[in-house]
Amino acid sequence: MMKNTRSGSYAQPQEKTVKLSTVLSALVILLVYAAVFVAEQTLPSTSILFTVLKKGATYALVAVSMNLLNGFTGLFSLGQAGFMLIGAYAYGILTIPVEQRMNVYQYYDGGIVQFALPVVPALIIAGLCAAAFAFLIGLPVLRLKSDYLAIATLGFAEIVRTIFQWDKLGFLTNGSNLLREYPTFNDFNIKGADGEVTLYLSTLVPFIIAGVCIALIVLLLRSSYGRAFMAIRDDEIAAEAMGINLAKHKQIAFCVSSFFAGIGGAMLAMYQNTVQAKAFTSAMTYEILLIVVIGGIGSVTGSCISSFLFVACSEWWLRFLDQKQMIGNFEVPLLRNGFRLVVFSIIIMIVVLFFRQGIMGTKELPDLFKPRRGGKKPKRSVKEKAEQAKENAKEALQAEEQITLTAAEAAETGAAVAAEAAGEEAASLKDKAEEAKEALKEALAQEAAAAAEAETVEGGEA
């Protein structure tokens, strides 16, 4: 009944290109790592490039973890800074060398923890701590709908911040004071006997940590669970009707995301050399959210790229906007402290308003290497499509007419109030209206696209 000329032959090349593009992507990633390694050995280690790369890698992980929630599971959570804080503190508390504790916990007699863990176990525990908190808070709040969830998680982050600053817990958290002296990125450099660095790894290691974590997230997204998350994002009700336990899967996504946010927090602690709860404000969450948006909600690649761009722009490239610049004798107007942030926020608003897809949309790295399909389509299918679109449009129009009529009826009998009370009727009515609108939009878009395509094809032939 649906015989098509392209039948069957379509799937095969698809498979092949997937493989090719995967290989190419892997190559690109490998090149990036190699470049980082080489740059680190050749350029002076104090170059700001490395500072930016370290923070970029950290933010990339956090942004991807946030994307897992917001972009792939459709849970709008604003608690990221809170989970990072937990991770950062867990890492700091567990890794400060025992002999330094008296020094760091200067007001709390060296604190209660009197041992130090190696970096990797501490990182994992940092993630687990964040995940454990996420589990507890997730039980009640994940039932909430989108924006309520956002505000509840935001509130949660604020509560966490307060608790960690409370001086009565100072024996553990050092109260309002800094945690420091724990291993930082620079401790990954390999030093010779004379104390000189023989092999620089302080940038590569954060790249590796972030890379491994992001790879794990990508694997998760590609798994059956990842599909379930995306199904929940696309349509919660349908997902539930298809046998997906919403509570369980939301909880999993929330905990996994927080786990990696915790590790990201620990990385941030290593980057900052010190940890202080004060820095983990909602502004930090917003920053990460904006990174996700700029990169494209629902694209891991996008989050990674944009986090490096974001960090580089805000903390390096645009810094010159904060200082007076002279071109010859002419002083460039407007440039003074704070201008960088103004320019930056305007760029962000432009992205949010006009480039809603962000850098990558929902595309991933391998998608960039796939041949574009549009150009290959035979002319006939274009015409078919156009016709189909027109038909759809007609149908939608009719449907809408009908809805307007029924809506008018509803209005007569007491407008919206009655419509709501009527339960099923209201629901079906509204759905129909939505459906029709969507169909109409789609149809119009399809028609336009088809027309455009037809034109280009014809143009090409002429």
Next chain:
Amino acid sequence: MREIVMQMDNVTMQFGGVVAVDSLSLDIYKDEIVALIGPNGAGKTTAFNVATGVYAPTNGRVLLRGKIIAQGHPTGKMKHMYAGTHIGEYNKLISHTPDKICQMGMARTFQNIRLFKNMTVLENVLVARHMRLNAGFFQSALNLNLHEERRLRRECSDLLDMLGLSDLMYENAASLPYGKQRYLEIARALATDPRILLLDEPAAGMNPQETDELSDFIRKIKEDFNLTVFLIEHHMNLVMDISDRIYVLDFGKLIAEGTPEEIQKNPAVIAAYLGVEEE
């Protein structure tokens, strides 16, 4: 006596003061195709929603293959507002979430198509297999269940092949034409391994020729998948063509039941559909 696959006992669904479904009782036997018809706003979709666990019934119960999947009686404010009958018969509250009911073998489609729009056709179907996954979370999350994953993909692409959607396997679900989206929704429901399939207006928006194709298709899947089918539909040709039995709802009440021939002749049904000259 044949096995009853699904049974509704005196199901009442009341929203505020409005009784959407009023003491509905029906039985659906194995291997039947049963239709639920009625004018707009008769409460058909509400009945579906109660059966699939979206709404908990205000009163009454639903059984799936002999097991109670939903049972309720008026509580809280509803105690005073309740306008239905059979009060006090269903004292134990039982409710399952829709996912649990789906796992127990009842799958559905939606009146307004609810596909996972940003996922491919194949992925849409794969999602429906998720609950039957053997691998645990970590095994799956680390992609260690390659074998199972490959099997799932094969099964799903076979299913799509069977439904004539295989050439669209890697298309985005949202980019499918309307008719195909309806078929995809059915394919997705079938992928959950259902015993009984609930179709909510599967022919909505289809032209007569497509509707005919659809009725053949429903018969075919019923045979191939060994299904029981329960559907809501407005296209009378389709209903009369494929139904073994028909239930008719009007203002939430069951006004008739019987074979297509009986229903066509039933004066109450005719009155409900065409309206009766008063006096």
Next chain:
Amino acid sequence: MLKTVLPYLLTGIAVGGQYALIAIGYTMVYGILRLINFAHGDVFMVAGILMVYIMASGLPLYISIPLVLLLTAAIGFVIERIAYKPLRSAPRMSIMISAIGVSYTLQNLVLYITGGLNKSYPKIPFISESVSIFGVNTKMVTLITPVLTIVLVVALVLLINKTKIGMAMRAVSKDFETSQLMGIKINNVISVTFIIGSVLAGVGSILYFTNYNTVIQTSGAMPGLKAFVAAVFGGIGSIPGAVVGAFIIGICENLIKGLDIILFKAGLTNTSYGLATFSDAFTFALLIIILIVKPTGLFGEKITDKV
């Protein structure tokens, strides 16, 4: 005992009134657009900054106050037109992100203009004066705030219930699509909502900053967030709810700040636990609790899911 609690109650009521004026803006916008207008707190802050600059330019009070309110209304209107209107059909998350973006932009703009230094708010005669009530010293504004808040709220409720535009607003908040089909000019209604919300935030800002006389770019964030919590607490979409919620939060917050000493005076403890630390955390804990126990808030209406 009462003597101990009274000063906290008094400031609590004043703070509550100021939160209430901000909360109304949140609740009205949410009622209509289902959008948490994250930028609302910053509009409140900008109103404060405007007042600083306008008064500094030497305009008399009776011109500068209306001018500030007018400009604040204009800002609210422009924000809606630029940042929210183009996204009307976009997913809700996009609009919310846009709101966060606007908030970020406003803060940075003010940072740039003021140089990140806190500006002291001009003293407004009469309401800045100190008064003594029941032996407690406070500012006049503390007494005026609740009264003015109630007056404004009553006026607003009348506007919503008695006027044509009010009816349109109610209709839109009940059912966005249907009212559009009924011929209500959605964009006008939304603009009016934003203007009303902004003006009230402007009034709130005059009261608030007269009390706490410093404005800085981050001044709006916390009051904004708390006002939003108040709106949710009272049942979002409900104006009386927002007002009641705001007063409850204002009073609770202040009582917690004094909890140590209240317990101390009551003879329950003799050490300081530093409970005042949790005054902000408490607000958010309250939010999470109310969302779990009664997601619709105190006065919210139940919204049934459609399938």
Next chain:
Amino acid sequence: MKKILAIILAMMLLIPSFALADDIVKIGVFEPASGDSGAGGKQEILGMQYANKVQPTVMIGDTEYTVQLVYADNASSTDKAPSAASELVNQGVSVVLGSYGSGVSIAGSPLFAEASIPAIGVSCTNPQVTAGNTHYFRICFLDPFQGTVLANYAYKTMGITNAYTLGELGNDYDQGLIKYFTEAFTALGGTVMGDSFPNGTADFTPYITNAQMYGSGVVFAPCSIAYATLIIDQAAGQNAEFALLAGDTWDSNMVLNAATGTNLNILISTFYQEGGNEEFDAGFKAWLNSDAEAMTNNGGNDIIAAVSAMGYDAYFVALEALKAAGSTDAKAVNDALWAVTYDGVSGAIAFEATNGDAVRDQAYIKTVDTATGAWQFVAVQGIE
């Protein structure tokens, strides 16, 4: 679109490399120009800028170098501090001045250490800034000193036995000073009650009520200026009878502005008292009055903040170190710094040999003359 963006970004990369290269020595200014400590940071920068105006060149060896100040805003935040520090390192500065605020100094410290660049803390009073390293110096006194000085003054000179402390939650400066103050005050036999307020607090009336209820004779509130003005205003509104006591952060004309016309008793400890050096005072005021932007950054009037004087001194200490090192090489400057002594406007500066802290045993206590809106010298107070 994306291409254009890429080109723009590439161009931005090139811009910073325009700097010219003839005989310039760069001094990094690692200060907050935004965030909670923005106001204080700016006043500290003013001192450096004025010093740069007074002495724009330095003789290193036989060559006269022009001194260029390179700024990096650490935004008062530990998560922005490393990249700001890195920016300075990248610009090739020989020595760093700053920061206002100890947390950011500690966060930036390892980056300076890695590049072997010495840093001179101007007003970061936390012991941990210089502890255990050889590259961070400071010209101001430390928290334990300041806290003890104030406790001594309150208990011994003012004769107060009941104190209330109020600090920002999560701010190590506030909490550190309070800690030392409390220890010293209770050791003397006084009692101390206290609260912490969350970041962003505007409503201090309940805390002031708390202090009144405890019957405290003095409120020790060593918080940042933004909160200081609020506390002063609200304390005045409640007719507070206690004295307000604070550390060096309150030495700002914003505090003066807020306190003028009230009948509060405000006492602070600080590094410098206007009138300590007539020449500096006159010159600095003249400069402020001639430069509108500097005036704005100083809060709109020409009262000299102690941190400005400290910034001024820090600049000259850096020049001394450069002269002594005889080269612009950061490592050489670091080595030379240990032996640098300088007679600055805020007093004689020398570094002790373990941590590189300033050798200072006295603080100025001053009070606000609420009628005229000026600082009034009260006493010089040491630990004993």
